[in-house]
Amino acid sequence: MTQTVEQGDLPGPIPPHFAEIMWPEVPSIVDEVLLAIGESIPEFAHRTTGKHGQLLRRGVDCILTSFIRRVADPSASFEARDAVCRQLGRFEAREGRSLDSLQAAYRLGLRLVWRRSVEVGNRHGIDPSLVATMGDSIIAFIGDLAEQSVRGHQEELARASKDLRERRARLLRHILDGGGAVPERAARAAWTPAEQVTLVALRAGAADPGGPLEPGVLADWASAEPCLLYPGEIAGERLRRLESLLSGMSAVISVTVPLSAAPSAMRWARRVFSLADEGIIAGAPLLRCEDHLVTLWLLADHELTEQIARREFAALGSFTTGRRERLLETLGVWLATRGTAADIGEQLKVHPQTVRYRMRQLESALGDALTEPDRRFAIDLVLRARAAKGSFGI
Numbered sequence: 001m002t003q004t005v006e007q008g009d010l011p012g013p014i015p016p017h018f019a020e021i022m023w024p025e026v027p028s029i030v031d032e033v034l035l036a037i038g039e040s041i042p043e044f045a046h047r048t049t050g051k052h053g054q055l056l057r058r059g060v061d062c063i064l065t066s067f068i069r070r071v072a073d074p075s076a077s078f079e080a081r082d083a084v085c086r087q088l089g090r091f092e093a094r095e096g097r098s099l100d101s102l103q104a105a106y107r108l109g110l111r112l113v114w115r116r117s118v119e120v121g122n123r124h125g126i127d128p129s130l131v132a133t134m135g136d137s138i139i140a141f142i143g144d145l146a147e148q149s150v151r152g153h154q155e156e157l158a159r160a161s162k163d164l165r166e167r168r169a170r171l172l173r174h175i176l177d178g179g180g181a182v183p184e185r186a187a188r189a190a191w192t193p194a195e196q197v198t199l200v201a202l203r204a205g206a207a208d209p210g211g212p213l214e215p216g217v218l219a220d221w222a223s224a225e226p227c228l229l230y231p232g233e234i235a236g237e238r239l240r241r242l243e244s245l246l247s248g249m250s251a252v253i254s255v256t257v258p259l260s261a262a263p264s265a266m267r268w269a270r271r272v273f274s275l276a277d278e279g280i281i282a283g284a285p286l287l288r289c290e291d292h293l294v295t296l297w298l299l300a301d302h303e304l305t306e307q308i309a310r311r312e313f314a315a316l317g318s319f320t321t322g323r324r325e326r327l328l329e330t331l332g333v334w335l336a337t338r339g340t341a342a343d344i345g346e347q348l349k350v351h352p353q354t355v356r357y358r359m360r361q362l363e364s365a366l367g368d369a370l371t372e373p374d375r376r377f378a379i380d381l382v383l384r385a386r387a388a389k390g391s392f393g394i
Helices: 018-040 050-072 079-094 100-123 128-132 134-179 183-188 236-246 259-277 289-298 302-316 321-337 341-348 352-370 373-389
Strands: 196-202 218-220 227-231 251-258 286-288
Touching: 018 050, 018 100, 050 079, 050 100, 050 134, 079 100, 079 134, 100 128, 100 134, 128 134, 134 183, 134 218, 134 227, 134 259, 196 259, 236 251, 236 286, 251 259, 251 289, 259 286, 259 289, 286 289, 289 373, 302 321, 302 352, 302 373, 321 341, 321 352, 321 373, 341 352, 352 373
Parallel strands: 251 286
Antiparallel strands: 196 227, 196 251, 218 227
């Protein structure tokens, strides 16, 4: 019955002096392994010389010597070997490669070590069956190397991903601060500046849902006011993916603007949140600025609009509040429709004669304001803003 060998363990009995007779072989084995790797694995063809070659040589030497030390002392630590394997895994990740080539190099290298071990054992008269007991250990040893390299590879990918996310978040903050997409910053964030962008404003404290973002999207989840920046428009399938990512999270999609106007687009999107909170527009998990542009415009400067209202409607100050409200309601319908007294009366649910009476009062109080184009336009805007938010002071 074959006994299972734990990873890293070397089964006995192996003569204690076997490690001693293997030490002189190390330099030539390292040379042989490097040569074979360079010739047999295309990805390593140009990495066995120069700076990369020196690093690879140290790695092969460390792995080989750690194996021989464990032969000499079963309690010897693999800490240095594990660190080297993690470093090699991290290097492959930084170069954008999978671990396939590295693991192939491990298998090739240890196959050569095994072959040399048999040759050395034969030269020194060691029973081949004893040397053969290392076969299972070499298989387990390869497993150890692969495991540590996978760990290093994953750690590097996670670190690189985190670094990239942070660089992109800083770039997004820079854009929204009005700095634009400076080429150097964009290059560091691996981001190609887009001519047109769409922002997504999120509520304060919104947490990263962890879902994948499509290439080119900038995200800043760490700011007090989290947000996303999409190149181009958000519509169709892209909109459905965004809804799936947010999964019911409150958000406002800005209008699509040139990159230089991103700060304004974000300001408008944040304003939509405020309007929804104030009940001026209907709330929903996902709102679009595009649907509320006129309201945003009319309410962009409440104090200024209020000042215009006071100026234009000062002549109505002598009426009671209720009477003034009814007059302004009638005036608003008249400006919007320019309909007959009958049409306006039908819309307001009052008699046409009532409409005529109110209009005469308005014409008497406001005078030329209803015939001068600029003043009539200002009154129309004020009344529309009034309808959106409520009455202004007079």
